Amino acid sequence: MTDQRPTPQSIDDFIALRRGIHAAPELGFKEFGTSDLVARLLEGWGYEVERGVGRTGVVGTLKLGAGERSIGLRADMDALPIVEATGLPYASANPGVMHACGHDGHTTILLAAARDLAERRNFSGTVRLIFQPAEEMEGGAVKMIEEGLFERFPVDAVFGMHNWPNLPAGEFRFINGPTMASVDWIVISMEGKGGHGAKPHETVDPVVAAASLVMALQSVVSRNVDPKDPAVLTVGMIHGGAAPNVIPDKVELQITVRAFRREVAALIGERVRVLAEAQAASFGAKVVIRHPTGYPALTNHDAETDFARDVAQRHFGSDRVGELAPQMVSEDFAFMLEQRPGSYLFVGNGPSADLHSPHYNFNDDVIEPAARYWVALAEDYLAANAPAGGKA
Numbered sequence: 001m002t003d004q005r006p007t008p009q010s011i012d013d014f015i016a017l018r019r020g021i022h023a024a025p026e027l028g029f030k031e032f033g034t035s036d037l038v039a040r041l042l043e044g045w046g047y048e049v050e051r052g053v054g055r056t057g058v059v060g061t062l063k064l065g066a067g068e069r070s071i072g073l074r075a076d077m078d079a080l081p082i083v084e085a086t087g088l089p090y091a092s093a094n095p096g097v098m099h100a101c102g103h104d105g106h107t108t109i110l111l112a113a114a115r116d117l118a119e120r121r122n123f124s125g126t127v128r129l130i131f132q133p134a135e136e137m138e139g140g141a142v143k144m145i146e147e148g149l150f151e152r153f154p155v156d157a158v159f160g161m162h163n164w165p166n167l168p169a170g171e172f173r174f175i176n177g178p179t180m181a182s183v184d185w186i187v188i189s190m191e192g193k194g195g196h197g198a199k200p201h202e203t204v205d206p207v208v209a210a211a212s213l214v215m216a217l218q219s220v221v222s223r224n225v226d227p228k229d230p231a232v233l234t235v236g237m238i239h240g241g242a243a244p245n246v247i248p249d250k251v252e253l254q255i256t257v258r259a260f261r262r263e264v265a266a267l268i269g270e271r272v273r274v275l276a277e278a279q280a281a282s283f284g285a286k287v288v289i290r291h292p293t294g295y296p297a298l299t300n301h302d303a304e305t306d307f308a309r310d311v312a313q314r315h316f317g318s319d320r321v322g323e324l325a326p327q328m329v330s331e332d333f334a335f336m337l338e339q340r341p342g343s344y345l346f347v348g349n350g351p352s353a354d355l356h357s358p359h360y361n362f363n364d365d366v367i368e369p370a371a372r373y374w375v376a377l378a379e380d381y382l383a384a385n386a387p388a389g390g391k392a
């Protein structure tokens with residue numbers, strides 16, 4: 001990130017800005033260069049800027065006229081620990097770190113909208129632009145909320161947007177109600193008694209107990225969860241042993257659980273505990289279970305989602321607007337929607353590699369329509385025809 005870069009004016013300037021951010025990706029809570037760039041640009045366009053909200057988060061406020069309503073628009077800034085394989089001329093210059101989820105695009109879209117909102121001055125009320133750190137793993141939204149995001153920077157409603165690969169570029173998709181799943185992690189240490197691989201009778205073999213547990217867990221979603229409730233239980237990691245002729249002392253399993261309802265996630269967590277303890281006992285082994293809190297399910301609010309869809313239809317036409325099925329992936333914007341009414345929407349990225357792939361790239365053609373959408377949403381929300389909003 002250079003200090004000398006001129007203030008972006010045209011869409012081409014914003015495309016260059018996006019590529020600059022792409023080349024200099026930063027991991028969660030380390031978005032120092034990115035958040036500094038964001039803060040300086042917002043200041044240049046006349047926003048009141050607060051840095052360091054949730055460590056590297058930035059909030060820009062633009063107040064115009066006497067309107068009392070306020071809207072929050074949120075973008076995420078963090079990259080992922082992935083080795084980029086796109087071969088692009090502006091590929092990551094920070095080895096092992098990559099913008100593989102398009103947060104470089106989300107940040108640029110909101111900056112382009114910021115510039116236009118400030119230039120058009122076509123609303124009466126308060127626009128708050130929330131540039132969030134650490135979406136991918138560490139819950140940057142929680143950190144911002146803990147540091148008083150919505151008390152210090154009140155909004156009546158808050159909106160977020162994610163690009164969506166293989167949806168036509170610049171088309172918009174909306175979901176009412178449950179939109180993205182909760183995610184929980186469960187870490188199980190299956191503890192036995194190691195020994196020589198030729199003398200299994202003198203050991204308590206945690207490999208066999210762990211293997212049995214993996215199979216037993218397959219019945220949780222199929223036999224315990226109501227078939228009407230979507231849920232996933234994946235054993236994504238299993239580690240144990242170092243040699244074929246040695247029985248290890250322990251095996252570690254790591255599980256992710258995804259669901260749309262808290263009760264379902266809790267039921268799965270409880271069934272995992274019961275099965276892990278019972279399976280271990282049947283082999284004479286023991287388990288140690290850790291169950292750190294993850295992200296809640298993301299549930300869009302109806303009035304705000306209907307409003308956001310209506311804005312897209314009026315400004316872009318019905319043929320560029322549609323619905324998306326709820327997704328089992330997770331997103332920490334869920335925490336913001338637990339605090340304030342709002343909606344999380346999707347913009348097509350065109351044909352592309354999937355999110356989190358080392359071959360993924362954000363589509364620059366999306367910047368213009370997506371920024372124009374943010375401007376339309378803010379201007380229309382701060383006009384008279386909007387829903388009442390919440391003061392929760």
Ligand SMILES: [Zn+2]
Nearest residue numbers: 101136355356
């Ligand atoms: Zn991601």
Ligand SMILES: [Zn+2]
Nearest residue numbers: 101102103162
């Ligand atoms: Zn993302």
